[in-house]
Amino acid sequence: MAVVVDATGLATPVLTFRNLSLRCDKSNPQITFQTPWNWELLQARRIAVITNSAFLRYQLSSALAGLVPPVSGEIVSDGVIGWPVGGEGGLDSKLRISHALSFLSTVYSDCLEKSRVGLDEFWGLLSEKEIYPSVIIKELSKEQKDFFFLALSVLFSFDCYLFSSTRFLMSRPAKPLRSLLWRQLEGKSLFATSTNSRFQREFCTEGLVLGSLGQILFAGGLSESIQWADQYLEASDVSDSDEEPLVIGQNLLNLESIDDGFDDDGFA
Structure with missing residues (x-):
């Protein structure tokens, strides 16, 4: 068209x-x-x-x-x-947070290297929600899971971002992640x-x-x-x-x- x-x-x-x-x-x-x-x-x-x-x-x-x-x-x-922003990215809920990040970092290594979001910043935001590397995904609360999966989605620099559900993204708890998303979306x-x-x-x-x-x-x-x-x-x-x-x-x-x-x- x-x-x-x-x-x-x-x-x-x-x-x-x-x-x-x-x-x-x-x-x-x-x-x-x-x-x-x-x-x-x-x-x-x-x-x-x-x-x-x-x-x-x-x-x-x-x-x-x-x-x-x-x-x-x-x-x-x-x-x-x-993957759709805020989605689970194919991760098993029995993985620890650190292992989940390690897996996706291997699959999307180039996207992590080009990211405008630093790992220190990423871990800092997670810690504010009491989401720590040793925690198993399925043990997180509903809001913690939503925050974690959204944070993962905006950590990597993709050429195209897909959005199907934005309910949590536009909520008050996700406000700091929206700032990171804006940073990644440039260009x-x-x-x-x-x-x-x-x-x-x-x-x-x-x-x-x-x-x-x-x-x-x-x-x-x-x-x-x-x-x-x-x-x-x-x-x-x-x-x-x-x-x-x-x-x-x-x-x-x-x-x-x-x-x-x-x-x-x-x-x-």
């Missing part, structure tokens, strides 16, 4: 959508994108997806995170795409399916309004996109407070034989 592709051709694409089609209906796997996507997300673009379909948001987030294959086409990344890309309006206005600069069949209805500045959606889209089927993190499971697969198990908001 021309509006999200730099006409000069000088900017570097971070994500390229090639003939991409995703499932759009939780009850019928045959219903997919009306028109396959062929466009690029360029470096330093911060896009908020705006749609009234929770299932489409969930499928899009899952595909970008590598949790579900597209119906057709592919998503090509030129750089390192982070980086952002792709968000979060419905949190405060997050969108604080962190996103552009909007991409989608129809229920993945059709791109409008793309432009964030304010213009929100205004367009408010005027022409039906009311959203999920509120800011209804966001849920991605769940890895069979309900994400595009298989007709599987009972999706989604509720009315499209979440497991």
Whole structure:
């Protein structure tokens, strides 16, 4: 789509959508994108997806995170795409905090080397929440876990940050981590399916309004996109407070034989 592709051709694409089609209906796997996507997300673009379909948001987030294959086409990344911010990053809850960091630091060593957040600063923020290296993840309280996983997400310097649920990120306890995220986002890309309006206005600069069949209805500045959606889209089927993190499971697969198990908001 021309509006999200730099006409000069000088900017570097971070994500390229090639003939991409995703499932759009939780009850019928045959219903997919009306028109396959062929466009690029360029470096330093911060896009908020705006749609009234929770299932489409969930499928899009899952595909970008590598949790579900597209119906057709592919998503090509030129750089390192982070796991959804605030997510668990594939970590086992029986790991100690220090071992979890060691594991991810090995996998994303280049991203840690380029990080604008120092390890001393990272450990300092964790200690303020009484999250210490020897503690086992599953022994943390709910707020401690949320803080730890969010801190991990912003410790590494990714080329593109994914946001599906931003409920904790925009909460009062996460305020110091939002400052670190701003630091990391300088010159980086952002792709968000979060419905949190405060997050969108604080962190996103552009909007991409989608129809229920993945059709791109409008793309432009964030304010213009929100205004367009408010005027022409039906009311959203999920509120800011209804966001849920991605769940890895069979309900994400595009298989007709599987009972999706989604509720009315499209979440497991």
